[in-house]
Amino acid sequence: MGSSPFNMRSLFALILLVVQTATALKFDLPASSGGNERCIRNFVAKDQLVVVTAIVGGSKGDGQKVNMHIKDSMGNDHGRPKDIVGEVRQAFTSTADTAFDVCLTNQLVGRSGSNTPFRDIELDVEIGADARDWSSIQAQEKLKPVETDLRRIEEMVADIVTEMDYLRAREQRLRDTNESTNERVKWFAFGTMGMLVGLGAWQVVYLRAYFRSKHLI
Template sequence: MATVPLLWAPRGKATDCHFIEAPVERAAPPRCASCIDLNSPPTTPTSSSPSLPTTAHSIYSDTQTMVHARSVLQNVCSALLLLAVGTEALKFDIQAGSGHDSLSRRCIRNFVAKDMLVVVTAIVDGYKGDGMQLNMHIMDAAGNEYGKPKDIAGEQRTVFTSHADAAFDVCFENILTGNKYVQNPNRHVELDIDIGADAKDWAAVQASEKLKPVETELRRIEEMVGEIVSEMDYLRHREQKLRDTNESTNNRVKWFGFLTTFLLVGLWAWQIMYLRAYFRSKHLI
């Protein structure tokens, strides 16, 4: 509603003029169905019209919630993908030697907990009788031997269960055999070590238990998480043992320091008494 000034004058009196404000109706601007007027008060939606956000604050809050939920979902998916991705095999070459020298021997060390399933797969190029003999030896730091195959070529698979919480070594030794000349005395080895959940045949588990692929993958991830928890518990126990050893060593060093100080004070007192008696016997004091 707006007002427009109008000129009004009585008949016969042209000089006596008055302005009268007459109301004029203006057409309302077209309303956008998808727009929200921030200056207008919130309206209550009726049953016939669909409910729309009433204020910009509610829209901002909903947007922030959706962004946060999407970020959390992306982080969870990234973690699952990192757990699901397998590691590539270790590839290296071993030069053949005439004896037990350092160039013809290569060892790979890994740590394993007790009663863990371990699968060692080695793929070696060449063939038997080519003038080189590649031997493999698997043993842990406690002295337990898990396999000692000789003259391997192609794929060699060794499966064992660890007997102790210790590091185990997978050693390869390439030795020249016979008088045959070898042009390139090297063997290429691809080594893959699977421990725990990675060592299981999940295809067989899926077939035997009739699981879906997603369920099988979740089972594998669950076992991997359980292994991580067990490893963290082992590290915690190791930390406790090292802390106890530290405290015991500190206590022993403290008492050793007290004993050394007492002995030094006693030796100093004995020397003073001895020198005083000696000087008195010589009538020097």
């Protein structure tokens, strides 16, 4: 019994809904004279495109200054836009499997009309297939909307497979390290026990020789 076109379209629409559902992170960032900082951490695989989009509320001259700093755990800087108002976008390609931080700082630089000044922040981080400009790809390659969506899903699945392969390899390395450590601990314990037994035997022999020399036994 074959599936009806309606059911196939419904299933495809559901897949697209699940894949495309993504919400940006929204929060309020209070200002302080020392600079109130908030960081968001993500993981990225090697050679993946990352696009960071920040939408900052407020206006110039309201006594607040929002700066953004994107950095990874390898010590690389990927952008330092300053005094952000409105939308700013930073893109980079990762050079290694690493974690990266998107840090936003709100510094109080002048008088504000509020006793507790803050800026509205909307932060969106897109990685891999999500970060690509699919509208441009569709126009360049003259793809139909369904073909574009299929391409996007295919690349997202490829990203997931790549990440799973990385996690599998990492788990293998951790397991090998754990087994190696257990083996070393076992032989260290055996060596320690052998040294203690040898020391005990030596003490017995030494004490017997000592007492014999004193004619006590």
